[in-house]
Amino acid sequence: MKFSVALAQISPTLGNLEKNLEKCERIIDQAIRDRIDLLIFPELTLTGYFIKDIVASVAITTDSPILQKLLDYSKRISIVIGAVEETPDFKFFNSAFYLEDGRIAHIHRKVYLPTYGLFDEHRYLAAGNKIRAFDTKFGRMGILICEDLWHPTAVAITALDGAHYLIGISCSPGRGIEASDRLGSSITWERLNRTYAQIYSLYVLFCNRTGFEDGVNFWGGSEIISPSGEQLIKALYIQEDFIHTTLNDRAIRRERIITPLIRDEQLHLTIQELERIYRERFED
């Protein structure tokens, strides 16, 4: 099945839901005109990244008007968008919503909240406790958010759960200026994206943000990597961009014929060994 996908590499305004929603709406309208089937925004699209004590005031619930508005749009275009989600028990999550045909097809709540270096997420947010692939009208997908992707186990779970498309949304700070051509952080990300795409024979759809918050730059460079590990499209570094292409699951099929790594995964062995490790190393 073929479908068109776009990555909206934007720079949200910190803590201004209305302004960010307006910006998203303009992009969604354009994407609809461009006949895009699936439109992906970066992590915390609606709020910006260093939200700290703003968290509670910019959180949305699944019945909030903002989400209703986006759900209306999703009757015409599928959307992945990031926001702070408030659950009925008053927890706040760094969430990604997959919206299609007027319904929420999936919510991924960021599991790995970085709280070291310049990151402070666990101080302000609750950690998700599920990683699931899910079905959409374009195929089976998985969503991970930024730091989640730095845990190969999270990617393995998503792939083994049958995802053909791994959507990674992020607010990745650009750091490390010593290399010859790219930022240190982009080198690592680009290596991860290619590696995951190739070893799990799936598409990686990586949407990063740009802009600055308190002097931290977000480096952009969003990209889609094919199941053979090739870069299909690449957004600009450091500035806002909008890129799109057409994906086809036949490319996944071909890769899985050539290199059937997923077929040969020994899930039972993995579980057995992980359980042993858990017993031996994490239980008294």
Next chain:
Amino acid sequence: MNALKINTDLTRRILVEFIRNEVERVGFSNVVLGLSGGIDSAVSAFLAAEALSPEHVWAILMPYKSSSPQSIADAEEVVKATGIHSTLIEITPMIDAYFERYPDASRLRRGNKMARERMTILYDHSSLYRALVLGTSNKTELLLGYGTIFGDMASSINPIGDLYKTQIWQLAEALGVPKQIIEKKPSADLWTGQTDEEELGFTYEDVDTLLYYMVDRRYSREELIDLGFKDTFVDRVRKMVVSSQYKRRLPVIAKVSYRTIDRDFRYARDWET
């Protein structure tokens, strides 16, 4: 030195974007900076001119009577090379008027007073030109505390505060900062013949390499000594970093309420901008 090598194209691009972004997000279009004739303010000026275009950059040259004439000449070179606006304001009358009371004041007090006099002039021009004050402190001096708190360390935005001096030199080359500014010995220019390296007692190259491993790469004391740094050098630099910590922080607030500014009242500075 190798550890401190930077990709100047990429660094320049990020810093230029940073200036543009931070100025525009608060509804400004101008910056003002003190131009000393030294390399740090020259680099900041070049970056600002590129980010905002020269007509949005105001350089203030603020010599004291003991400042070297070469410093003024070099600052004027920067103005010429970048096409930014410039104003010359001698601080001699203000400084001398004050120290008439304290004829025996130390060099330190005089140096600090000059730095703070310049700061008040910059912030006055910030209001005059509706301009943000652009910082010119580099990472080396910020870490060592080799600057005057609320003086040259004061600014609204600082594009070069995460670059060591040896990295500033590389960036200066790439930006086309006049050669003599890059090549001359760094100096606070408070008295004739003063140089940073003589005053500090080590070279920027050595201390930058040490700071890079100590701060950026988090090497322990033992690991630094294993790398070949002398223990006395490591200890002295660490002490300078620790004892100047207060200069890099907001004033300490006694906490008595349930929510104190900057401890548990936490918002990014770029909040809603």
